[in-house]
Amino acid sequence: MLSERIGFIGLGIMGQKMARNLLRHQPINVYNRTKDRAAMLIQGGATWYDSPSTLAQASQIIFIMVTDDQALREVVLGDEGVLAGIQPGTLVVDHSTVSPQVTQELAERVRQRGGSWADAPVTGGDIGADQATLTIMVGADARDFQRVEPYLQQMGKRILHVGAVGQGQxxxxxxxxxxxxxxxxxxxxxxxxxxxxxxxxxxxxxxxxxxxxxxxxxxxxxxxxxxxxxxxxxxxxxxxxxxxxxxxxxxxxxxxxxxxxxxxxxxxxxxxxxxxxxxxxxxxxxxx
Ligand SMILES: NC(=O)c1ccc[n+]([C@@H]2O[C@H](COP(=O)([O-])OP(=O)(O)OC[C@H]3O[C@@H](n4cnc5c(N)ncnc54)[C@H](OP(=O)(O)O)[C@@H]3O)[C@@H](O)[C@H]2O)c1
CATH class of the missing domain: 1.10.1040.10 (N-(1-d-carboxylethyl)-l-norvaline Dehydrogenase; domain 2)
Structure with missing residues (x-):
């Protein structure tokens, strides 16, 4: 079993299935704007947090899977967002499909707090998310990629490091x-x-x-x-x-x-x- 404390934010069509695949291998902290969508994961043993900030306080790697630029900004920069609780050394791994610019901007904000960012959008659809056969393209520093790769293997089949932060998107x-x-x-x-x-x-x-x-x-x-x-x-x-x-x-x-x-x-x-x-x-x- 891998040893880092991990969290997952955004439990929609994709996020629910990806988080469930992580939970098969180790404990996981979860948050979603609409709590109902976390019910199955909580029943399966995931630990619920009431906000991205409290989840961030308790997690060393934070996976995010939300809709778009605006949603990502809200879960990261909002009053109770990830930045409000992030600990130095934390790696934020964003699976959402968003713009490379917003990626760079948020990565910089996380860096200023002593953390780091990997953009890791996915392809393979809801079936790939369900069956853990996603292709995951990662923009990150080499060390961050090495750190997160074993977890990505639990959700996908082809995990690629495609360049620096932003190149995944x-x-x-x-x-x-x-x-x-x-x-x-x-x-x-x-x-x-x-x-x-x-x-x-x-x-x-x-x-x-x-x-x-x-x-x-x-x-x-x-x-x-x-x-x-x-x-x-x-x-x-x-x-x-x-x-x-x-x-x-x-x-x-x-x-x-x-x-x-x-x-x-x-x-x-x-x-x-x-x-x-x-x-x-x-x-x-x-x-x-
Ligand atoms: N579906 C696919 O086949 C597929 C494949 C590859 C990539 N993607 C990408 O994956 C991402 C998620 O897609 P999905 O299909 O899982 O969408 P979805 O089912 O609509 O889920 C969206 C998630 O984002 C959250 N969210 C939206 N706006 C928010 C906000 N303002 N603040 C906080 N949370 C917010 C939602 O929370 P609530 O539950 O509260 O609404 C939900 O957890 C998108 O970027 C999409 O382009 C999707």
Missing amino acids: TLKLVSNMVSALNLMAAAEGLQFGLHQGLDLKDMETVMSFGSAQSYELSKILDRLKRDDFTPGFSVANRLKDLRLAIEMAQQNQFSADLGRCALPLYQKHAETGHMDLDESSYVKRWDD
């Missing part, structure tokens, strides 16, 4: 822009075929075993067949990540041409009542 945003484009291309293609009178099953057979194949194509076909668009990865989160990628491109003078075309289309889908559905509900855009 950079890779995640690039990767998510590609999957957003795959998703939108697959949805448009399927709807185009249906519009032309093709059979969905025939399209599935041809496209799933040909060069049109992608993870996102499989996901859309599965969701369409089950007519189930409850979120694994929500439209809100997909839109957030696409926006962050385009902002990063603009700030760094990279012409992300396809990404820029895709953003307003996905934004329109989100704003027409689909925000809380699964990302794959984009395939319904042509039905509305």
Whole structure:
């Protein structure tokens, strides 16, 4: 058993499953804004804290998995945030998908208090979180990476040190822009075929075993067949990540041409009542 005192903040779709996988190997402290979502973990032996600051006082490595820049700022910088309780030597490991700038800013604030930061966003979805098969891309100092790697192994299958603080988020945003484009291309293609009178099953057979194949194509076909668009990865989160990628491109003078075309289309889908559905509900855009 590893010996550091660990804490987990943010027990949503992903965080609950990741924290449960950590709990299988050692004790864990937990906090979530909405306490109900911690119930299963508490029943399983996790120790509940009423705020990020009290959790921080009791933890040497703090894992965070919240929605976006704003949520991350609140749990770190808020009156009862991590910074209010952090002890020197603490490592904060952020799994949320957020901007590289906010990452740098918060990492600096943590450094000023004698701690350190690793950005460690994940890919592999809610199934990867459940089955501990996530890919985790880490931006951190080499020593911090070595320190946290054994814990990341408990939640994922491929653990990569991709550079200094911020580089984990950079890779995640690039990767998510590609999957957003795959998703939108697959949805448009399927709807185009249906519009032309093709059979969905025939399209599935041809496209799933040909060069049109992608993870996102499989996901859309599965969701369409089950007519189930409850979120694994929500439209809100997909839109957030696409926006962050385009902002990063603009700030760094990279012409992300396809990404820029895709953003307003996905934004329109989100704003027409689909925000809380699964990302794959984009395939319904042509039905509305
Ligand atoms: N779902 C996926 O397939 C997937 C895959 C890879 C990466 N991600 C990334 O993982 C992160 C979490 O995604 P998720 O799917 O787990 O989302 P989720 O189910 O909506 O969970 C979001 C978590 O953030 C917390 N939160 C939100 N705003 C907050 C605030 N202002 N203060 C404190 N806590 C706040 C929520 O607390 P409450 O419970 O109180 O609302 C909840 O614990 C996102 O950055 C997402 O982009 C998701």
